[in-house]
Amino acid sequence: MLNPVHLRTFISLAETHHFTETAKRLNMTQPGVSQHIKKLEEQLGTALLNRFGKSFELTQAGERLYRYGLEQVKTEARFVRSLASDNIHQGVCQIACSGSMAMRLYPELLKLQKQYAGLTIAVEAAPNPAIIQRVKNNQSDLGLTTQPVSDPDIESTRLGEDDLCLIVPRNQQIKPSWQDLMTIGFIDHPDGEHYASQLLAINFPDEFRGIEKVPKTGYINQLSQILLPVSEGLGFTVLPRSSVEAFPHTDRIEIVNLQRSVQEPVYLITKKYRPLAARYQLVKELLYSQWQ
Amino acid sequence: MLNPVHLRTFISLAETHHFTETAKRLNMTQPGVSQHIKKLEEQLGTALLNRFGKSFELTQAGERLYRYGLEQVKTEARFVRSLASDNIHQGVCQIACSGSMAMRLYPELLKLQKQYAGLTIAVEAAPNPAIIQRVKNNQSDLGLTTQPVSDPDIESTRLGEDDLCLIVPRNQQIKPSWQDLMTIGFIDHPDGEHYASQLLAINFPDEFRGIEKVPKTGYINQLSQILLPVSEGLGFTVLPRSSVEAFPHTDRIEIVNLQRSVQEPVYLITKKYRPLAARYQLVKELLYSQWQ
DNA sequence: ATTTAGCATAACAATAAATTATCATTTGGA
């Protein structure tokens, strides 16, 4: 790469058109200037100066190098300045979480983004293992999982828990039996089996024999549309309460009042020893406030 | 400025996350890597690595420096490559000439620009002394003047000549007398006095006693509008033929058939010892073709 | 607990850069 000291010398020379003057300006001696220019010319394989007698003009290459150099100096100065300030309202926040979590949190996060013009919120919806992976290789700075992560590279703190809800079509009786559920079938989604297993195992301990025994009558990975087949009477599903609340046609579905409520824990994970940028303070505050 | 060698080391370290490995990759020793990183941290006044035990994570600053470094490497490579090629169809052509010359040539030059997407034509209309000045301090690479420039920094070659025309309102008799001209008066413009002096001195040697003795009945520095007052019967003026031809309402003006035609020479000037970029070949060809 | 791997530090060697001294041209003025 080009030596920035040489470049600085060249810029000055291009401006003064005078070796000795340049040397004076830069607190060096005249031969030093000559050598810098020579080095640049050698490195670039082009003449930068069109010398005639004691005077010179910049060649095309020289002129371009001059402009490029000026640009570089400016760019670097800007960069170094920007480095110093870890602005709390500036930059990208890379967050990974489950789809249902995204549905619940993204609108809230966007309020932050709207409030601060320099802030950008990037949410990546992904299953738990992928979230962990993303945090490990710095693709996301902050993750929300539903399992406490034991990985030594990951730091996880419990945020709170989300109620899991059993959702059935509205015309079902309020307390559906195991048989009722098996009749209409299970509408699956990316986290569906995970959620359903937990909830069914506790509330139907005698009947539940593993999620694979439950007949599936649908699958969709568009979280916002999971409740559509349920509202059409095509099956039941299990979701965190926050996702259910985001569904518009709540009049056509029913949240079953369960004997034993099931909570799914929520963990905030970050990469160990990797300090978060200041702007994540805002995001963390928001997250904590979501679970009081 | 940041040392590019240090930067390169840092980039490699950010990618390998391993000092010894980086040293191997870059054909240096491990302590060298340590020192490079230390220097960068000192220079930037920020920690780039968050060290814990034997391992580390990039800090925010580190991450930004990594991205910045990658960008710089790319940018410079692109620049150096671009230096090599002096593309004949790429870049800006900075040309200075008189307003009337601009009027005649700019449409032609724009045809060139349209033909080659990468080419940009920048024409600066200015009086002769300003044109010379612009070429001298490299604001324009190519100038067109109506005087042979004797300045030792300037190289000038004669391109050809432009007819000077005496323009009068259409209702004038075809051969106006000196008295006729003095009655309607002179419509001045930026080059007006210069042109008029030459033309009147030769065609009215007995009457002409200097341009300052001619009554002025108008002035406009919008070249395209100079002939408007003439067409309205408000005065006469003197212009190169090319400028006259660009005026739309030729039916309302008259070009006087003079006894002795007066030509204004046209010179192409460049800065001495300053080679023109390849793209100026096209422009020069166009200019030469304009005068055969 | 002991070994190994990995980074930091110090001392030294090699390299690169800047300076001084000198020369060759050019320029500007008598």
Next chain:
DNA sequence: TCCAAATGATAATTTATTGTTATGCTAAAT
């Protein structure tokens, strides 16, 4: 036209920087 001053190039030398070797310390690994 000639001479003195000014300017840039080059060579030799000094100085500064950079990289290496040697070594120490600490964290992991076995």
